[in-house]
Amino acid sequence: xxxxxxxxxxxxxxxxxxxxxKVERRIARVTLNRPEKHxxxxxPDQFNExxxxxxxxxxxxxxxxxxxxxNGPSFCSGDDLNLAPYDTYGGAPGQxxxxxxxxxxxxxxxxxxxxxxLYCPKPIIAQxxxxxxxxxxxxxMCCDLAIAAESAxxxxxxxxxxxxxxxxxxxxxxxxxxxxKRMREWQLTGRxxxxxxAREWGVVNVVVxxxxxxxxxxxxxxxxxxxxxxxxxxxxxxxxxxxxLLGVPGQFEAxxxxxxLFTNLKWDDEEYNFLKMRNQLGxxxxxxxxxxxxxxxxxx
Numbered sequence: 001x002x003x004x005x006x007x008x009x010x011x012x013x014x015x016x017x018x019x020x021x022k023v024e025r026r027i028a029r030v031t032l033n034r035p036e037k038h039x040x041x042x043x044p045d046q047f048n049e050x051x052x053x054x055x056x057x058x059x060x061x062x063x064x065x066x067x068x069x070x071n072g073p074s075f076c077s078g079d080d081l082n083l084a085p086y087d088t089y090g091g092a093p094g095q096x097x098x099x100x101x102x103x104x105x106x107x108x109x110x111x112x113x114x115x116x117x118l119y120c121p122k123p124i125i126a127q128x129x130x131x132x133x134x135x136x137x138x139x140x141m142c143c144d145l146a147i148a149a150e151s152a153x154x155x156x157x158x159x160x161x162x163x164x165x166x167x168x169x170x171x172x173x174x175x176x177x178x179x180x181k182r183m184r185e186w187q188l189t190g191r192x193x194x195x196x197x198a199r200e201w202g203v204v205n206v207v208v209x210x211x212x213x214x215x216x217x218x219x220x221x222x223x224x225x226x227x228x229x230x231x232x233x234x235x236x237x238x239x240x241x242x243x244x245l246l247g248v249p250g251q252f253e254a255x256x257x258x259x260x261l262f263t264n265l266k267w268d269d270e271e272y273n274f275l276k277m278r279n280q281l282g283x284x285x286x287x288x289x290x291x292x293x294x295x296x297x298x299x300x
Contacts, residue, residue, distance in 0.1 A: 010034075010042060017046050019071075020053040026064040026225040027218070028057035035072020040080040041135055044109045051116040058122055064225045064232055066120070067217055068143060069127035076136025078158055081283055099260045107256035110169035115252060117142035118173060119240055121233045123224050127217040128195075128204060134158035137203075138170040141177050144236075146204040147220060149213040152195040154203060159190040160290050161274040162265055169255030172248040177202050191299045 010017060011034070019031040030053045032039035034046075041047060057066045070076055117124060117139060126140045129149040137154055140146050159165060165187040167174055174183050178201055185191075195207045208216045224232070243249070267273040272293060278286040294300070 010045075011036065014045055014049055017042070018049045018053045020056050022060070022063065023067075023218075024222075024225075025062055027067065027221045028060065028063045028065075029067045029069065030054055030057065032068075032070040032076055035070075037080065038074035038077035038131055039070040039072065039136070040077045042080045044105065044112070046080075047109050047113040051112050054116055054120060054124070058120060061229075064122060064227070064229050065221045066122055066124045067127055067221055068117075068124055068139065069217070070129070070136075072130075074130030074136075075126070075128045075132045075152070076139060077131050078134030078136055081278070099263075102260045102263060103256045106168065106259045107252060110252040110255050114138060114142055114169045115249075118243075118248075121236050123232060123236060125217060125221055125224070126204075127213060128152045128154075129210065129213055131155070138167070138174075140203065141170060141173050145220060145224075147213065147217045148195040148198060148204040148207045149210040150195055150207055151210050152198070152204075152207075153192050154195075154198045155192040156186050156190045157192070157287075157291065159187055160294065162267070163262060164188070166258050166262060167255075168259050169252050171254060172246070172251040173243075176246070176248070189299045190294065 017033050019033050021029050021031075023029045030050070032041075032050070034040060034042075041050070054066060054068075057063045123145065124143040126143040126146040128140060128146055129152050131153055132140055133155045134157070137156065140154075156167075165184065167187060174187075177183075178186065182201060186193075193201070193203075195204065198204045199207050205220075206216065267276070272290055274286055274290055277289060280286075281289065291300075
């Protein structure tokens, strides 16, 4: 089902929500372009569009390295939660889709986007500023390198809608990046960390003043591009084989099954039901009310 047929539609044509440009002969840049939404990703259309733009760089024999960034105040604030779940599966209000459709759809998205990034045969550098939340954080972890502005903030607040530690489709790469205890800390609290902490945790490679972010990212991209094109693809493919041997691709199937189970979640009466409160209060107030509960315990 195309986005134009849905109850909620994008504010610009789909192809304009993700931009592609070849900034130098050896460097391509893919830019998330929904600045008024902090580059929230609209599933599945925008997931597919992002994968398509990355593949444009893959298919260009001149391009050696890809930079992934976001226009506006943030890198990526996660999923666009204005989209109702039934819309995503082509359903209608009050009609619960069969679980097989959920599994098939989510597996398609995860394979289409996360696998495209993580298994891209060419190195990808994430250029992070502002907010990076949920799916946005998954994008960063699927990239080979990440450069962050000092003002950047990284969060797993998406966990607080009831996921409770479930990371769909990026559990293994998160484990390899953070280690078990740190991964579970972040998943179970959904806390927000600053750029320096993200550097300490291994989420990003370097932190620079905001005004130097683009220059520093391009410096790293040019350094990567000094390597021979054949060497980069061979070495990346070798690295991906190591991920295969560690069982990383299983995270995609696990994510699809995990989501199907999540949709059957039951809340006790005293528990904060984000989905219910979103319908009663609206998205913004539901977020604010939810996060106040965590802030009272010292978890921003």
